[in-house]
Amino acid sequence: MDQLPPPAAGQVRIRVRLPPETRMTPGELVLAAGVPIERIGPIHIARHDATIDVAAESGRVARAQLDRIGQTALVDWNWRWVRIGLGRNHGLSMGRLRKLLLDADALPAGRIHLNNTHTLVGVQDFRLPAVLAAMAAMRVNGLAVPAEALPPGKGPGSPAFGPESH
Numbered sequence: 001m002d003q004l005p006p007p008a009a010g011q012v013r014i015r016v017r018l019p020p021e022t023r024m025t026p027g028e029l030v031l032a033a034g035v036p037i038e039r040i041g042p043i044h045i046a047r048h049d050a051t052i053d054v055a056a057e058s059g060r061v062a063r064a065q066l067d068r069i070g071q072t073a074l075v076d077w078n079w080r081w082v083r084i085g086l087g088r089n090h091g092l093s094m095g096r097l098r099k100l101l102l103d104a105d106a107l108p109a110g111r112i113h114l115n116n117t118h119t120l121v122g123v124q125d126f127r128l129p130a131v132l133a134a135m136a137a138m139r140v141n142g143l144a145v146p147a148e149a150l151p152p153g154k155g156p157g158s159p160a161f162g163p164e165s166h
Helices: 026-033 056-066 094-103 125-136
Strands: 011-017 040-045 049-055 072-074 079-084 112-114 119-124 147-149
Touching: 011 056, 026 040, 026 049, 026 056, 049 056, 056 072, 079 125, 094 112, 094 119, 119 125, 125 147
Parallel strands: none
Antiparallel strands: 011 049, 011 072, 040 049, 079 119, 079 147, 112 119
C-alpha cells in the first residue's frame, strides 16, 4: 500500500518528517501522537515520512506531540495567493499585516511577501471567499484594502509555508 485512501469525514491527515536512522512502527507513532487509539485512522510509514489520520478535534494535540519527533504538516490543504494592494509604501508593517490577517480570519497564513507596493499572502483555498469579503470592508491607515485572489499556479512559487515551498 503506497498511498492512503482520502481522509474520512471529520479527520485530518498529518505528515511527520522522521529523522534519519529513525525506524518507527505504527504503534510507536500512535503513542507519540498522544491521542486515544479510537481517534486514529489509517497510518502509513515510509522511509523518512509518516502519515497519520487523526480526528479533527484531536488534530492540534496530535500535531503538537508529533512535532517532537520531526517537522509536521497538514496534508491536502490547498493554498492560493492573495494579492493585497498595500505595501510598505502605504505604512503596512508585518505587525499590522498580521492583525489584518487575524481580523480577516486568514490565519494560519502561508508564505508572505511584503513588498513596497503590494503584499502577497498564501491563504487556504476554503477560507478565500470569506477573507476577500472581510478585506473589502477594511481600512489600513485610512486606505481601503484592495485584495484579489491570483489564479492557481500564478505568483512566486508555492503559497504554502514549508520546506518545499521555496
